[in-house]
Amino acid sequence: MPDLIKVAKFGGTSMADLTAMRRCASIVSSDPDKKIIVVSATAGTTNHLTELTVEQSVEERKQIFIAIRKKHLSICKDLGNPALLIDKVENLLDALEAITLRKQIMTPMLRDEILSFGERLSSTIFTEVLKQESGDEVEWLDARRVIKTDDDFGNAEPDIPAISEAASKNLQPLLAQSRIVTQGFIASEPNGHTTTLGRGGSDYSAALFAEAVDADVLEIWTDVTAIYTTDPRIVSDARPITEISFDEAAELSVFGAKVLHPATMVPAIRKNIRVYVGSSIHPEKPGTWIVRDTKDKPILRAISLRRNQTLVKVHSLDMLHRYGFLAKLFQVLAEHKISVDLVTTSEVSVALTLDTDVNKPDNSMLDSEVLKELQKFSEVEIVKNLSLIALVGNNLDATAGLSGPVFGSLQETNIHLICHGASSHNLCFLVAEDEAEDVVRVLHKRFIKS
Ligand SMILES: Nc1ncnc2c1ncn2[C@@H]1O[C@H](COP(=O)(O)OP(=O)(O)O)[C@@H](O)[C@H]1O
Ligand SMILES: N[C@@H](CC(=O)OP(=O)(O)O)C(=O)O
CATH class of the missing domain: 3.40.1160.10 (Acetylglutamate kinase-like)
Structure with a gap:
């Protein structure tokens, strides 16, 4: 061979x-x-x-x-x-x-x-x-x-x-x-x-x-010995994952699992290269294989947490039954090289999070000049100190009755933005930074550990 x-x-x-x-x-x-x-x-x-x-x-x-x-x-x-x-x-x-x-x-x-x-x-x-x-x-x-x-x-x-x-x-x-x-x-x-x-x-x-x-x-x-069902620093009884798919690992890394840089899976997926994550301290312990297709495809595999998120809410009555508003908004952001991460819209407002710029981790790219331009045609509200929580798994967009129990177990928590349906591999939402770890613990206990 x-x-x-x-x-x-x-x-x-x-x-x-x-x-x-x-x-x-x-x-x-x-x-x-x-x-x-x-x-x-x-x-x-x-x-x-x-x-x-x-x-x-x-x-x-x-x-x-x-x-x-x-x-x-x-x-x-x-x-x-x-x-x-x-x-x-x-x-x-x-x-x-x-x-x-x-x-x-x-x-x-x-x-x-x-x-x-x-x-x-x-x-x-x-x-x-x-x-x-x-x-x-x-x-x-x-x-x-x-x-x-x-x-x-x-x-x-x-x-x-x-x-x-x-x-x-x-x-x-x-x-x-x-x-x-x-x-x-x-x-x-x-x-x-x-x-x-x-x-x-x-x-x-x-x-x-x-x-x-x-x-x-x-x-x-x-x-760490493997990719865990969530960051073991947050949940001490998180479980090591034996096998996970390229898509799930990509979602986990993009949504904050520090064990892999967010872009790592991109070349691996392009060339179908299997990835192994293991511990250099305990190499004898089994690690995680990341492969194109896994034998089991659980609905919920893992939870990740990405800190330091800023929510931008743009509100304008001009949106009502008009076209071109979103294009105008995204044009301003594009001109300032601001990349948008998550978006949800209603009839008169848009809520979005910004892709964190490594050189501006405090989201300072949303400076007064950008704000002034946006305020010419809308009201802008900024909510800081948020964390993004992502539930990662399979067929999440086609699983009936999932969001009810998830959000039902967080009745005391103010959820700022929910993204569900865009990807079959994640369901994510924003919560206040100081509640985020508790939310991860609650969800892990209820949906992953059992
Ligand atoms: N789901 C997860 N599984 C394993 N580790 C995770 C996960 N989420 C976050 N981590 C964190 O990632 C850390 C490893 O990443 P990092 O510190 O960048 O390692 P290295 O120095 O080897 O690059 C672990 O110590 C762990 O706390
Ligand atoms: N040394 C760089 C690059 C890196 O990937 O480091 P680590 O593998 O320790 O996360 C950093 O600290 O950002």
Whole structure:
């Protein structure tokens, strides 16, 4: 049987320190098919680097830089300070220091360059750890030579044909000779500048690598043993899911299950690549297989929660028996590059949520200028501090009598917006942020756990 190609991604928690890195190296070295290894920055490093990109005094930035330096050099020290590795890590740290301590105007382009150091450092160190652990040939690859995007810094859009071409040239020849360690999250735009795929984007990178080499399996190794029926941090007796469909996993990730970046399933679905989610701490425990078709198709499989939602209610009597109002509303939003997520309408009003921009997580894209334009032809009400709860499963649009018991069990809760029927895989609604976790617990107990 010909070799399989597996792409394995290890998240920040799996790269936390040398012990964690060695666990990952042992997962890789026990399976010759794991050919492309995509790693995230060590736990907490991207947050630290982000702090370097916001307004800080030089002294504050120095302290953050020192913490980053100490963390990475201490892993190298535990590894026995191999001279070649120290050279590479010191070079990266010097370059980071030069960029961050220089006085300059922070641009989205510079921000992405600074953020890229997390993955560049972790992947450099992990390459050495894997070499020592496996004794195999291991090649470090700069992901920016393969993952090509547009220039929307901070949330760049992959260019699939360009990635495919770059993979044939810069990745396939290496694949024949050795294992490859590369970075998640980072990419490059047509002029060669560094871009990033948005927070948590390493899962997406790994899926793009898997698509580019026609991989058989994409593995996501993380700090939970599987995808659970809901976030185990909210419901301690949530159950691990053995098998889930592409569509259900896509809905879960889009609606807030942090275990997968929202776009991860897109390349996997395009190329029908099976995805495995497992724990790098307990690799022996069964994880979750995400496949095109599952044996069982429960009506309700899981619940996800997405925080920090803003509801925009646009009200106008002009809507009554007229045409063109929605087009006018969406035109204003489109002109300001505001992407809408959920929409419901009545005869005289429209309620919508905005797709959260990773660079503006507080939804500040709805600035006074946009509001002024909308207010020319409507009344606008904004409700903040909401959470979106999604029930994910199968045939939800065709299941009679589902919403009655769901909303019946939430009689004390004010539901702000309900979306049901647009997808057969989800039923979602908005509630106040401070009630959201309780709502998840109630629904999980009543509809999932039993
Ligand atoms: N349905 C779910 N199943 C499993 N984990 C979930 C789910 N929803 C949210 N999570 C959270 O996702 C976390 C893993 O994602 P993340 O922190 O991004 O990991 P990594 O560092 O490996 O990328 C888990 O610790 C868990 O709390
Ligand atoms: N390091 C990046 C990308 C990433 O995906 O990280 P993680 O796999 O730890 O979620 C971030 O923190 O956003």
